[in-house]
Amino acid sequence: MEWLGLQFVTELPESGQVILDCSHNPFLVMVAYLVACAASFATLDMAERVVNAEDPGSRRIWRWIGATCLAGGIWAMHFIGMLAFQTPIDIQYDLGITLFSLLIALLASWLAMQTLSEAQPSALHCLKTAFVIGLGIAGMHYVGMAAMKSSATAYYQPGLFALSVAIAIGASFAALWVARYLSEGSGVAHQLLKYSAALILGAGIISMHFTGMAALDLVLPEGGLTASGGDNGHLQLGLTVALIILLILGSAISAALADKKLQNKEEDLRRVNALLSQLDQARMSLQQAANYDALTNLINRRGFNQIFAEKLCQKAAEGGMLAVMFLDIDHFKRINDSLGHDAGDELLKVIAQHIKGSVRSHEDVVARFGGDEFCILINLRDREEARNMAQRIMLKMKEPIELAGRRMVMTTSIGISLFPEDGSTCEELLKHADLALYQSKGAGRNGLHFFSSNLKTRASFELQLEEELRHALREENGLTLYYQPIFELKTGRVTKLEALIRWQHPLHGLLTPDRFITIAENNGLIAELDNWVLRRACKDLGELSRHGCEELKIAWNCSPLNLTRDELANEIEQALRSAGVAPERLELEVTENALMGNIANTLVLLRQIRALGVSLSIDDFGTGYSSLAYLKRLPLNTLKIDRSFILDIPTATADMEIVQAIIVMAHTLHLQVVTEGVESLEQYEFLERSGCDFIQGYLLSRPVPLDELRPVLEEINQRKHSHAVNPLILARGTFAPVSLDPAPKSPAPHAGASVVRPIR
Numbered sequence: 001m002e003w004l005g006l007q008f009v010t011e012l013p014e015s016g017q018v019i020l021d022c023s024h025n026p027f028l029v030m031v032a033y034l035v036a037c038a039a040s041f042a043t044l045d046m047a048e049r050v051v052n053a054e055d056p057g058s059r060r061i062w063r064w065i066g067a068t069c070l071a072g073g074i075w076a077m078h079f080i081g082m083l084a085f086q087t088p089i090d091i092q093y094d095l096g097i098t099l100f101s102l103l104i105a106l107l108a109s110w111l112a113m114q115t116l117s118e119a120q121p122s123a124l125h126c127l128k129t130a131f132v133i134g135l136g137i138a139g140m141h142y143v144g145m146a147a148m149k150s151s152a153t154a155y156y157q158p159g160l161f162a163l164s165v166a167i168a169i170g171a172s173f174a175a176l177w178v179a180r181y182l183s184e185g186s187g188v189a190h191q192l193l194k195y196s197a198a199l200i201l202g203a204g205i206i207s208m209h210f211t212g213m214a215a216l217d218l219v220l221p222e223g224g225l226t227a228s229g230g231d232n233g234h235l236q237l238g239l240t241v242a243l244i245i246l247l248i249l250g251s252a253i254s255a256a257l258a259d260k261k262l263q264n265k266e267e268d269l270r271r272v273n274a275l276l277s278q279l280d281q282a283r284m285s286l287q288q289a290a291n292y293d294a295l296t297n298l299i300n301r302r303g304f305n306q307i308f309a310e311k312l313c314q315k316a317a318e319g320g321m322l323a324v325m326f327l328d329i330d331h332f333k334r335i336n337d338s339l340g341h342d343a344g345d346e347l348l349k350v351i352a353q354h355i356k357g358s359v360r361s362h363e364d365v366v367a368r369f370g371g372d373e374f375c376i377l378i379n380l381r382d383r384e385e386a387r388n389m390a391q392r393i394m395l396k397m398k399e400p401i402e403l404a405g406r407r408m409v410m411t412t413s414i415g416i417s418l419f420p421e422d423g424s425t426c427e428e429l430l431k432h433a434d435l436a437l438y439q440s441k442g443a444g445r446n447g448l449h450f451f452s453s454n455l456k457t458r459a460s461f462e463l464q465l466e467e468e469l470r471h472a473l474r475e476e477n478g479l480t481l482y483y484q485p486i487f488e489l490k491t492g493r494v495t496k497l498e499a500l501i502r503w504q505h506p507l508h509g510l511l512t513p514d515r516f517i518t519i520a521e522n523n524g525l526i527a528e529l530d531n532w533v534l535r536r537a538c539k540d541l542g543e544l545s546r547h548g549c550e551e552l553k554i555a556w557n558c559s560p561l562n563l564t565r566d567e568l569a570n571e572i573e574q575a576l577r578s579a580g581v582a583p584e585r586l587e588l589e590v591t592e593n594a595l596m597g598n599i600a601n602t603l604v605l606l607r608q609i610r611a612l613g614v615s616l617s618i619d620d621f622g623t624g625y626s627s628l629a630y631l632k633r634l635p636l637n638t639l640k641i642d643r644s645f646i647l648d649i650p651t652a653t654a655d656m657e658i659v660q661a662i663i664v665m666a667h668t669l670h671l672q673v674v675t676e677g678v679e680s681l682e683q684y685e686f687l688e689r690s691g692c693d694f695i696q697g698y699l700l701s702r703p704v705p706l707d708e709l710r711p712v713l714e715e716i717n718q719r720k721h722s723h724a725v726n727p728l729i730l731a732r733g734t735f736a737p738v739s740l741d742p743a744p745k746s747p748a749p750h751a752g753a754s755v756v757r758p759i760r
C-alpha cells in the first residue's frame with residue numbers, strides 16, 4: 001500500500017508522535033450527504049432512461065450521462081467531505097492525484113451504469129459488479145486521500161478501513177438491486193421508492209466516506225504542531241462545488257424527465273396510430289363483408305353494382321365498349337339436392353376459380369350474385385372478344401371436377417349484353433344480359449347468347465304464355481295427352497304407355513312440354529297441370545279398357561315440385577276411383593333428382609302412393625347422383641335409363657358398359673328396367689342382349705294422341721314372337737302417327753344431355 005501512501009496504525013512508530021484531533025464541519029457533511037443523494041437519484045433516473053430508451057444511440061448517451069452524474073456526484077461528495085474535514089494543520093491537495101481519483105470514480109460509475117442498463121441482471125451478476133464498483137469507489141476515496149499534502153502522516157485503522165470498503169461494496173450492491181425494481185413501473189409509489197432508494201444509497205456512499213475518514217489518524221512528530229488550520233474558506237468552496245454539481249445533476253434529471261415525457265408522448269402517438277390502423281382495418285373488413293361474397297371471395301352484387309356504375313360513367317364520358325356477362329351453372333340444384341350443400345359450396349368455389357382463371361385479372365370484374373349465378377364485367381374493343389371469353393369459360397368449365405369422391409363435368413349457360421348498343425344504364429344492361437341467359441337456358445343450356453331486341457319480345461311472349469296456360473287449365477281447353485308405347489321385350493307386346501302432355505295453342509300450334517312445363521313450375525301452375533294430366537290419364541285408362549286394352553298401364557310424369565305436396569296421394573286415389581280404374585294400371589314417374597330433395601317427407605308420400613297399389617318409376621336415371629344404398633330405401637318398381645346413355649350406342653362403348661351395369665344393378669334390387677329414347681335397331685338389339693325389360697323410343701313410335709293409338713299398338717304387337725322390330729318398317733314410315741307429333745327438337749349433344757353426369 002506504500003504507493004498509495006496508505007499506512008496503517010499498526011505501523012505507527014511507538015514514541016514521540018502526536019495524533020491530531022480532527023473534526024468535521026456538520027453543515028458541510030449535510031451538504032455532502034445531499035450531493036450523494038442527488039447523485040444516487042440522478043443515477044437511478046438515468047438507468048431507467050437507458051432501459052426504456054428505444055434506439056441504441058440514445059441508450060449510449062444516457063449511459064454516459066448516468067456515469068458522469070454518478071462519478072461527478074461521488075467525487076463532489078468526497079471533495080465536500082474533505083472540505084468539511086477540520087484539522088489543526090494546513091492541508092494542500094495534489095491536483096494530479098485528485099484528478100486521477102476522479103478518473104477512478106468515472107470508471108467505477110461507467111461499470112455501474114453498464115450493469116444498471118440491463119433490465120434484469122441476476123443476483124450473482126449484481127454481486128460481482130458491486131464488488132468491482134465498491135472497490136472502485138473505495139479506490140477513488142483513498143486515492144483522493146493520498147492527494148492530501150500536509151506536515152502530518154496519515155495512518156489508517158485496518159478495521160474501519162475494511163469496513164469502509166465493505167460499505168462501498170454493500171452500497172453498490174444495494175444500488176444495483178434497487179434498480180432492478182425501478183426499471184419498470186410508474187406512478188407515485190414508484191417515485192417514492194426511487195426517492196427512498198436515493199436516500200439510502202446516498203447514506204451508503206456518505207457512510208463509506210466517513211467510515212474511511214474515521215479510519216484516518218493524522219500523526220505529527222512531537223513538537224511539529226504549529227498554530228494554523230481552521231476553516232480556510234472551506235465552507236464557501238464546499239457550497240460552490242455543491243451548487244455546481246447539484247446544478248449539473250438537476251439538469252441531467254430535468255433532461256431525463258423531458259425525455260421520458262417525450263417518449264410517453266411518442267408512445268401515446270404510436271398507440272393512437274395503432275388504434276387508428278385497427279379502426280381502418282375493421283372498417284375495411286366491414287366493407288369487405290358488405291361488398292364481398294364470403295364463400296368465393298368474389299365481389300357480390302352490391303360491390304359489382306358500385307364498380308359497374310363507375311365504369312359505365314367512365315365509358316359514357318370517354319367512349320368505349322363494355323360487356324355484361326351472366327353465367328348460370330347448368331343443373332346446379334341437382335348437386336345441392338343429391339350431394340348436399342357442403343359439396344355444392346365446394347363446387348361453387350372451384351367454379352369461381354375457373355371463371356377467374358379465364359378472365360383478364362386486372363381488367364375484368366367477376367362477381368357472384370348468389371346461388372350459382374355469376375356476373376362478369378368486361379372491357380371490350382369488339383363484340384367478338386366477349387364471345388371468345390365466354391367460350392373460354394365454357395371450355396374451362398368442362399374440365400372434370402373432383403367432388404365428394406366423384407369426378408364430374410359441369411356446363412354453364414351464358415347471356416351477354418353490350419354497352420352502348422344494348423342499353424345505357426346498369427339496370428337495363430343487367431336485365432338484358434339476364435334475358436340473353438334465359439334464352440341460352442331455353443335453347444338447351446351449355447350455350448351462349450347475346451342480347452337481341454327480339455329477346456324482349458320473347459320475354460313478353462313467355463309472360464303471355466303463362467297467362468294463356470292459366471286460362472287453358474281453367475277452361476280445360478287446348479291441353480291434350482299424347483301416349484308413347486313402352487314395349488316389353490319378354491312378351492313382345494306394348495304393355496305400358498307414357499302419358500306426355502301437349503298444348504294445342506290457338507296461335508303457335510302444338511306445343512311440347514319443354515315450352516310450358518317450366519312456366520307452370522315457375523308460376524305455381526304445376527300442381528294443377530299434373531293433376532289435370534292424372535285425371536285425364538285415368539279417364540283414358542277407362543276408355544282403353546272399353547276398347548279391349550284392359551291390361552295396358554299408363555306412366556304418368558309428376559313434377560318434383562308436386563312431390564312436396566302431402567295431398568298428392570289423396571288426389572291420385574280420387575282420380576283412380578272416379579275413373580273406376582285399378583291402381584295397378586297407373587305408374588308414377590318421378591325424376592331421380594326429385595327424390596333427392598327432402599328424402600324423409602318424400603319417402604312418406606311415396607309409401608302412401610305405393611300403398612294404393614300404384615307403381616313407382618324413377619325417371620331419367622343416371623343424370624343424378626343416386627347411390628345404390630339410397631335407391632334401396634325407396635319403394636320403387638321400375639328404373640328408366642336416361643336417353644343420354646343410349647344416344648351414342650353402339651359407338652360409345654363406355655356408355656354401353658354403363659347401361660349394362662345399371663341393368664344388372666336394377667335387377668339386383670328387383671327393379672324392372674325401361675330404356676327410353678331408343679331410335680335404332682342396333683340400340684334395340686344391344687338392349688335386348690343386355691337383359692333390358694322395356695324399350696321406349698321413336699324406333700317403335702313417337703307419342704300419339706289416344707284416338708290414333710290403336711293402329712300403332714296393333715302394328716307393334718303383330719310382330720310378337722318374330723323379330724320385334726324390322727328396320728324396313730321404319731324405312732317405310734309405317735307409323736303414320738309419327739307425323740302428328742311436332743318435329744322433335746334436334747337432340748341435344750351428348751355432353752350437353754349429360755351435363756352433370758358423373759364420369760365413371
Ligand code: C2E
Pocket residue numbers: 484499500501512513514517530533557558559619620676677678679696697698699703744747
Ligand atoms: P321425359 O319424361 O323424359 O319424357 C320422354 C321424352 O322423350 C318425351 O318428350 C318424349 O317425346 C321423348 N322421346 C321419347 N322417345 C324418344 C326418342 O326416341 N328420341 C327422342 N329424341 N326423344 C324421345 P316430351 O314429350 O317432349 O317431354 C319432355 C319432358 O317433359 C318429359 O321428359 C317430362 O319430363 C316432361 N313432361 C311431359 N309430360 C309431362 C306431364 O304431364 N307432367 C310433367 N310434370 N312433365 C311432363
Ligand code: CA
Pocket residue numbers: 498557589619
Ligand atoms: Ca317420363
Ligand code: CA
Pocket residue numbers: 619620640642643676
Ligand atoms: Ca325420361
